[in-house]
Amino acid sequence: MDKLKQAIIDQGVVVSDQVLKLDALLNHQVDPQLTMEMGRQFADLFRSEHVTRVVTVESSGISIAFATAYELGVPLVFARRKKSLPAESEVLCERVPSFTKGMVTDLLISKEFLKENDRILFIDDIIANGDAARGLIRIVERSGATLIGAGIVVEKCFQPGANALRESGIRLESLAKIASLEGGKIVFAD
Template identity: 70%
Template sequence: MEKLKQRILEESTVMSEQVLNLDGILNHQVDPGLTMEMGREFAARFKDAGVTRVITVESSGISVAFATALELGVPLVFARRKKTLLADPDALCERVPSFTKGIVTDIMLSRKYIREQDKVLFIDDIIANGDAARGLVKIIGRSGAELVGLGVVVEKCFQAGARTIREQGIRLESLVKIESLDNGTITFTD
């Protein structure tokens, strides 16, 4: 997506050779038009996969996952990162480290919102080390549902996350791939 690449170049900030701040596009502010374009792109890529639910991890993936679910005409479910008083005591849970937050959190998904007969499309904002993605993949596996693929807005190719997901035989589609953030410069790859 050339438009997305251009927006990343214009509005993101390289924080280090490992970290790209996308707050103005994905993580703090959301451009509804661009988000809907991303959702349409993911829906087109997975249109023949028989998706019955779109799933994501709160919170930065929710807007793009919503746009994708809307285009596909299926429900959106998101795994929570914080337990609430209303949390399902029988929820599927996985403990995962957060690369950007520097902490370990639990991600939880109520069994009420994922069924064995579901074909699930997992949508996320960024894949770096892939810890949250691998955690949600484990939860989906334990639910008995079929994971038909993972769509990520930004793949950081210089970190191992996407590679480890693909090594599990999971289809992973990225809208933008970043090869490097060296010297404060964003270098894209195809």
Template identity: 75%
Template sequence: MELLKQKIVEQGVIVSDQVLKLDGLLNHQVDPQLTMQMGKEFAKRFGDQGVTRVITVESSGIAVAFATAYELGVPLVFARRKKTLLAEPDMLCERVPSFTKGIVTDILVSRDFLGENDRVLFIDDIIANGDAARGLIRIIARSGAELVGAGIVIEKCFQPGAQAIREQGIRLETLARIASLEGGRITFVD
């Protein structure tokens, strides 16, 4: 998606050789038109997979996952990062570190919204080390649902997350692949 790459260059802030801040595009403010285009693209790529639910991790993946679920005409489920007072005692849970936030959190999904009859598409904003993705994949497996693939807006190719997911035999589609942030410059994989 050339428009996405253009927006990443225009609005992305390189914090270090490892971190790209995308608050103006994905993580704090959302571009609705671009988000709907990304949802259409993921729906096109996975439309033949019989998806029954789209799933993501709270919170930055929700907008793109919503757009994808809307295009596919299926519900969106998001893994919560905090247990609420109303949470079921036997929720599906995984403890995962966050590269960007520098903390470890639990991600939780209700068994009411993910089960053995589901064909699930995982959508998220960025993959770096892939810890949250691997945690959600374990939750999906424990639920008995079938993971049909993962759609990630931005893949940081210089970090191991996407490759680790692919090595598990999971179909992983990305809309923009970043090769490097070195020297204060965003370099995309062609």
């Protein structure tokens, strides 16, 4: 998506050769028009897979996942990072490290929102090492549902997450692939 790449160039801040800050675009402020375009793009890529639910991780993936779910006409389910006050006894939980937050968190989804006959599309904002993605995939697998693929807005190709998922047989589609952040410059892979 050329519009997305331009927004990354215009609004992204290279923090280091490993970290790209996208607060003005994805993680703190959201561009509604661009987000809806990204949702349409993901929906078009996965429409033939007969998705029944879109899942994501709280919180930065929610807007893109919502736009995708809207375009596909299916519910959005997001994994919480902590339990809500009314304790849910029937939850699927995975403990995962967060590359950007530098800590370990729990991902939780209530069992009532993932069923064995579901066809799940995972949508997220950025993939680096892929720990959150792998945790969410384990939750989907434990629910008995079928993961049909993953849509990622920004893939950092120089980190192992996306390739590890592809090597495990998961279809992963990225809207923007970044080859390098070295020298403070954003270099796209395609």
